[in-house]
Amino acid sequence: MxxxxxxxxxxxxxxxxxxxxxxxxxxxxxxxxxxxxxxxxxxxxxxxxxxxxxxxxxxxxxxxxxxxxxxxxxxxxxxxxxxxxxxxxxxxxxxxxxxxxxxxxxxxxxxxxDIDERSFTxxxxxxxxxxxxxxxxxxxxxxxxxxxxxxxxxxxxxxxxxxxxxxxxxxxxxxxxxxxxxxxxxxxxxxxxxxxxxxxxxxxxxxxxxxxxxxxxxxxxxxxxxxxxxxxxxxxxxxxxxxxxxxxxxxxxxxxxxxLEAFPDDLARREAAASAYDRALAGVVAVPHRPAGHTSAWALYTILSDRRSAIQAALAAEKIPSRVYYEQALHLHAAFKATSEGPGSLPVTERLGQRNLSLPMHSELDQATVERIAGIVRAAAG
Ligand SMILES: Cc1ncc(COP(=O)(O)O)c(C=O)c1O
Incomplete structure (x- = not known):
């Protein structure tokens, strides 16, 4: 024993x-x-x-x-x-x-x-x-x-x-x-x-x-x-x-x-999780832009890093899911070739698509969990 x-x-x-x-x-x-x-x-x-x-x-x-x-x-x-x-x-x-x-x-x-480099919109x-x-x-x-x-x-x-x-x-x-x-x-x-x-x-x-x-x-x-x-x-x-x-x-x-009754509280929980990610990750990876006067509903919390694969692998090793939204921009899908101008036609979209990674985000995410995830991201991105 x-x-x-x-x-x-x-x-x-x-x-x-x-x-x-x-x-x-x-x-x-x-x-x-x-x-x-x-x-x-x-x-x-x-x-x-x-x-x-x-x-x-x-x-x-x-x-x-x-x-x-x-x-x-x-x-x-x-x-x-x-x-x-x-x-x-x-x-x-x-x-x-x-x-x-x-x-x-x-x-x-x-x-x-194409999209704006900072807001992704x-x-x-x-x-x-x-x-x-x-x-x-x-x-x-x-x-x-x-x-x-x-x-x-x-x-x-x-x-x-x-x-x-x-x-x-x-x-x-x-x-x-x-x-x-x-x-x-x-x-x-x-x-x-x-x-x-x-x-x-x-x-x-x-x-x-x-x-x-x-x-x-x-x-x-x-x-x-x-x-x-x-x-x-x-x-x-x-x-x-x-x-x-x-x-x-x-x-x-x-x-x-x-x-809907619970929604204001759920939104506040998402905002608290996003702010905790921001505090832990700013300066290490690009954290989501917050344009003046705008608030987000935080459907996803998405960072940018040149070390995306290393971060994803480090998270996966700890059984923490992360996802790439979107693996393939729509102008590169077969179904849209009739009106797409093909690879190279949307430079910002294509560039961001190589660096974006979405981390766990939901109304049940507590600060300690965010800090644990962010610690792994920090170590892998450094
Ligand atoms: C940007 C965007 N547009 C449209 C839809 C379609 O919504 P639904 O899945 O409810 O049909 C979704 C979501 O799934 C979405 O993320």
Missing amino acids: PDTAPAPVPAPIPFVDIPGQVRRLRERLDERIRRVMDHGQFILGPEVRELEAALADYVGGGQVVTTGSGHDAILLALMAEGIGPGDAVFVPAFTFVSTAEAVASVGAAPIFV MDPADLERRVAAVRRAGLYKPRAVMPVDIFGLPADYAAIGALAESEGMFMLSDAAQSFGATVGNRRVGRLAPATMTSFFPAKPLGAAGDGGALFTDDADRADTYRRLRMHGQDARGECLEIGMTGRLDTLQAAILLVK
Whole structure:
């Protein structure tokens, strides 16, 4: 028998801790789920309307239409503007597939725009150049721009909105990762004429399955969203235009009502974890940029380092997960070759894609765990 007790084995560190959050909210979740089982209105039940009102309240007004997923929300927003063949929609390539895929799905051309070195969001100066190039080429009509609030940080809506207006383009915000973030005193949902978010379980406000929502200040636009998510049918059931099945399930709405109550606290927990990472890592690796007046929802905490592989290997040796978002920028995916200008066409996107690494980030992450992870990063990056 050894005369000293074995060192305690640290608990596994999840990349995103959904079960931990569910444990904290379990009683209220069970009660809400039970109520839906009792009334049985599984499609567009009362919780859907209740959630839409609560979300509008949370963002400070406007209209909210919930959807089956974030991707459905983007599709519906594009369909509502009548965007289709012959139209160019400007998007970043440093994002999840869905952003450009939705544009291509309605028959429009996703035109890729480079990102800003520090914020990782769409670079307004590059947008201006790409719009001019599309006008010169004359193949597509510049119709819309869709910045993405990557990793939870709102894009530069002031600059992009001004350019969109002067170019006669509609601005849609892919806020799948940023629900809860702010610019000045305005919340995501009120930063663009149309905003789409996702309630994918790993998102800052996550359901127990797929879900999403559209935000707009325009009541007519919201009516169109509601009609399109129900096959384009009016109140009598006549199909007025081609739509889709794009509704949020009542059960997911019930779950999201509980999660939304806890959301301000969850966001504060994410911010505390991000600040602890910042303190421990600043000067060792590039920590996320915090533009003046912006807050992030911290969907992901992403650092930049030339020693990414060494950091990832050191974390993996301690069984700590880390991930590269995104391994391959969208302009390098086969599905987008029709409008991509290929390797070398988005230098900042491609450069950052070699150095970016996302560390565990979720509402259950405590300071001691952040410090443990950061210690390993520091040692490997030094
Ligand atoms: C930037 C971005 N856009 C769109 C989506 C699509 O959302 P969903 O998975 O809910 O369809 C996601 C997330 O998954 C995303 O991260």
